[in-house]
Amino acid sequence: MTRLLRLLSEDRVLLAWMSLGVLLSLVTLLANVTLMAVSGWFISSMALAGAAQISMNYFTPAAIIRGSAILRTGGRYIERLVTHEATLQLLSHLRVWFYQRLEPLAPAILLEHDSGDLLSRIRADIDTLDNFYLRLLVPTVTATLATVIFTLFLASYDVRLAIALLTLLLIAGVIVPWAVMRLGRQPGQRKVELMAHQRGLLVDSTQGLGELLLFDAAALYRQKIRENSTRLAAEQARLSGTTGLSRAALTLAAHASVLAVLWLGIPLLVGGMLEKADLAMLALFSLAAFEAVMPLPAAFQAYGETLAAAGRLFDIAERDIPIRSPLNPGPVPDRFDLRLDQVTFAYPGADTPVLRKFDLHVPHGGRLTLRGPSGAGKSTVVQLLLRLYDPQQGEVSIGGMPVTQWDTDELRQQIAVVSQHAHLFTGTIRHNLSIARPDATQYELEHVCRITQLHEFIIALPDGYDSWVGEAGATLSGGEMRRLTIARALLKDSPVLILDEPTEGLDPTTAARLLEAIDQHAQDKTLLLVSHQPSVRLPEAEEYRL
Numbered sequence: 001m002t003r004l005l006r007l008l009s010e011d012r013v014l015l016a017w018m019s020l021g022v023l024l025s026l027v028t029l030l031a032n033v034t035l036m037a038v039s040g041w042f043i044s045s046m047a048l049a050g051a052a053q054i055s056m057n058y059f060t061p062a063a064i065i066r067g068s069a070i071l072r073t074g075g076r077y078i079e080r081l082v083t084h085e086a087t088l089q090l091l092s093h094l095r096v097w098f099y100q101r102l103e104p105l106a107p108a109i110l111l112e113h114d115s116g117d118l119l120s121r122i123r124a125d126i127d128t129l130d131n132f133y134l135r136l137l138v139p140t141v142t143a144t145l146a147t148v149i150f151t152l153f154l155a156s157y158d159v160r161l162a163i164a165l166l167t168l169l170l171i172a173g174v175i176v177p178w179a180v181m182r183l184g185r186q187p188g189q190r191k192v193e194l195m196a197h198q199r200g201l202l203v204d205s206t207q208g209l210g211e212l213l214l215f216d217a218a219a220l221y222r223q224k225i226r227e228n229s230t231r232l233a234a235e236q237a238r239l240s241g242t243t244g245l246s247r248a249a250l251t252l253a254a255h256a257s258v259l260a261v262l263w264l265g266i267p268l269l270v271g272g273m274l275e276k277a278d279l280a281m282l283a284l285f286s287l288a289a290f291e292a293v294m295p296l297p298a299a300f301q302a303y304g305e306t307l308a309a310a311g312r313l314f315d316i317a318e319r320d321i322p323i324r325s326p327l328n329p330g331p332v333p334d335r336f337d338l339r340l341d342q343v344t345f346a347y348p349g350a351d352t353p354v355l356r357k358f359d360l361h362v363p364h365g366g367r368l369t370l371r372g373p374s375g376a377g378k379s380t381v382v383q384l385l386l387r388l389y390d391p392q393q394g395e396v397s398i399g400g401m402p403v404t405q406w407d408t409d410e411l412r413q414q415i416a417v418v419s420q421h422a423h424l425f426t427g428t429i430r431h432n433l434s435i436a437r438p439d440a441t442q443y444e445l446e447h448v449c450r451i452t453q454l455h456e457f458i459i460a461l462p463d464g465y466d467s468w469v470g471e472a473g474a475t476l477s478g479g480e481m482r483r484l485t486i487a488r489a490l491l492k493d494s495p496v497l498i499l500d501e502p503t504e505g506l507d508p509t510t511a512a513r514l515l516e517a518i519d520q521h522a523q524d525k526t527l528l529l530v531s532h533q534p535s536v537r538l539p540e541a542e543e544y545r546l
Contacts, residue, residue, distance in 0.1 A: 014093055017086035018133060024082055025142045028075035029292055030149070035068035036288035041281035048276055083138060087130045094126045094313075101317035104324075104408075107388055121312055124199060128192065128309035131302040139295035143173050146292040150285075157282065158268055164260040165286050172253040173293035177300035180246045187238040188304025194232040196312070201225050239301060246297035254290035261286045323387055329407035333399030336414065336495040336526045338362040338385060343394035345380060354380045357394070360544060362528055364399075367519070367538045369529045372546030378530045379420065382498055385528075386412055398496070416494040420501050422485035424473035429458060430465040432473075432484060436492040448490040451517045452483040453510065478505030483514065490521060497522050500530040508535060515539075 042061040049056040099122070147169050155162035205212060205221045212218040261283050268274035340360040346353040354377040362368040372378050383389050384396050387403045396403045403411060416436075424432050433445050445465060449455040457480065461467040473481040482505050489497065499518070503511035519527070519538050529538050537543070 014086065014089050017082065017089055018137070021079065021083035021086045021133075022138055022141045024075055024079035025138050026145050028072055028079050029142060029146055031068045031071040031075055032291060033146075033150070033285060033288040035065060035072060037281050037285035038064050038068065040284035041277050044277035044280040083134060087133055090133055091126055091130060094129060095122065098122060098126065098313055098317060104321040105316065105319055107383070121196070121316065124195060125192070125309040125312050128305055129313075131299075131306045132310075135295070135302050136299045136306060139299045143292045143296055146289070147173065150289045150292070153285075154282070157274065157278070158264065160264050161261060161282065164264060165257055165289060168253045168257045168260065169289065169293055172250050172290060173296050176246055176249045176253075177293075177296040180242055180297040181300035181303050183242045184239055184301040185304035185307070187235045187242075188302065188306075189308035191232065191235045191239065192305050192308040192312070194228055194235060198225065198228050198232060201228060242301060243298060246301070250290065250294055250297065254287055257286040257290065258283050323390065323408060325408045326405055329410065330401050330405040332410060332414070333401050335364040335399050337364040337366070337399060338496065338526060338528060339395075339397045339400075340381065340384065341395045341397070343384065343391045343396060345377075345384060345389065345391040345394075347380075347389075353392075355391070362526055364526055365524060367527045367529070367541035369531065369537055369541045369543045370546065371531060371534070371543060373532055376532075376546040378532070378546060379500055382417060382419070382500055382528075382530060385496075385498070386415060386417065414494050415496040415498060416489040416492040417498045418482075418486050418489045418500060418502050420504070422482075422488075424469050424476070424481055424484065426469070426471045428463075428466045428468055429484065432469060433465075433488050433491055436488045440491055444491060448487040451490060451521050452487040453514060453517070454480065454483050454487060479507075479510070482506065486514070486518070490518070494525075496526045496528075498528045498530070501532070502529070503531070503533070503536050511536060 038061055042058070042065060045056060045061070046058065102118075102122070147166070150169070151162045151166045154165050201221065201224055205218075205225070209218070212221055262279070265274055265279045265282055269276060269279050338361070340358055343355050343358045344353050345355045345358075358377070358381075360368075360370070360381065370378050370381060380389075384391060385398065385403070387396070387406070387408055390404065398406070398411070398414070425435070430445065433448070434440055437444075442465070446455055449458060458465055458467070467475075469475055469484075473484070476484065482502065486499070486502055489499075497518075502518075503514065506514065515529075515536070515538055519541075527538065527541075529536070529541065
């Protein structure tokens with residue numbers, strides 16, 4: 001948790017919102033306790049004044065009661081606005097921070113985790129951390145400050161009253177939450193792990209539904225999901241039982257505080273050291289004071305879940321970045337030839353190199369088709385050029401400068417890639433194209449779509465370029481998705497263009513026309529085509545076989 005606090009303290013705007021939320025929570029709590037205490041004093045005083053047939057000033061206590069009621073209601077509303085704004089900023093801050101740590105780990109480190117697990121971390125685990133502020137930090141700080149104020153207030157009447165209330169508040173605010181935390185820590189951690197596993201199972205079963213049905217494994221996955229759900233429900237039942245016991249303990253402590261105040265206060269009243277109306281006020285004050293500690297058991301019960309979620313995030317975020325930009329990167333060269341010299345590369349954990357003493361050269365503005373069977377290392381060459389990996393031996397250079405001397409962001413800005421598994425986001429065609437260049441004009445969007453033979457198809461849609469593509473391009477055919485990702489790469493307008501199996505899902509005639517149009521469009525670019533199909537070729541391109 002200290003790592004999480006240190007992380008959040010770096011954002012001063014977020015820290016200001018969080019502090020304001022704590023302050024408003026304390027003010028609202030004090031207003032509520034004041035309302036209860038003054039109401040008890042006012043009712044008792046009015047009754048005593050009526051019995052004694054004397055007049056009293058009821059304007060001041062009535063004004064305090066109304067003011068406290070207004071402050072409690074208004075303060076609670078504003079507190080909710082501020083704390084929820086702080087929570088949303090917290091989640092946004094954490095998502096940006098986590099993604100910034102996640103991106104440099106791709107692909108080497110992220111291959112150790114499946115997509116369902118990563119999705120669970122970046123969404124569910126970060127969402128779980130809203131417990132940290134709303135249910136843990138705010139109640140704990142508010143209860144601590146309020147307990148000090150309440151104790152000092154009762155000490156002004158009698159130290160024994162203050163000690164009695166403080167003792168019961170400590171039992172309710174420290175011992176009970178500590179016991180709840182101990183009882184709920186392991187179930188909470190197991191709950192987070194089981195929920196993450198459940199999301200992974202659901203994502204895998206959804207994405208691989210075709211394969212599961214094909215190999216008759218859908219029933220097995222349903223059984224796994226059912227068993228995981230049963231274990232998850234059992235952990236939630238344990239947490240609910242702990243919650244019920246903690247609420248009973250807090251209610252008992254609150255009522256015990258009233259009895260303690262009356263037991264200690266009546267002798268003070270008889271001895272003339274306490275006013276009659278003050279006894280009722282102090283009894284209601286002690287009862288209302290427990291509002292400060294009521295949220296703490298639930299807060300510390302969520303501690304296990306919060307700790308587990310934070311641990312899952314930091315487990316990845318604190319991994320060593322395998323590829324780092326140099327401290328003093330070289331200048332961007334004025335030419336963009338691609339070269340691999342005597343490159344030997346094996347993936348982490350693999351015994352056999354994918355490439356061994358491999359040489360490749362594509363001159364500036366040249367064309368090369370890299371051909372070979374699946375698994376020969378064609379996509380590995382692309383990853384080495386992008387410096388997603390570094391070779392164990394040899395050198396990879398672009399424009400005569402080794403890629404290890406490039407700033408990695410600048411290097412990848414100079415290369416437009418259509419990979420085998422290019423992704424389309426849930427959004428419109430325009431949004432998916434504009435990822436490459438957010439400032440692209442409508443003319444530029446249409447131009448690249450004409451090159452990829454998509455424009456006529458797009459304008460025939462009801463919303464044209466503002467038509468939704470569905471989740472991962474679900475409304476498009478495989479060929480349409482492929483051509484849209486190629487159009488996005490062309491829109492980037494980088495000096496190097498790499499096409500990795502660009503004609504998947506296209507018929508031979510469409511594929512040939514597409515490659516010819518791309519070749520004409522990219523006359524001044526260095527172009528590398530990767531394919532295992534003999535029929536896929538660029539006009540007048542050299543060919544290299546793996």
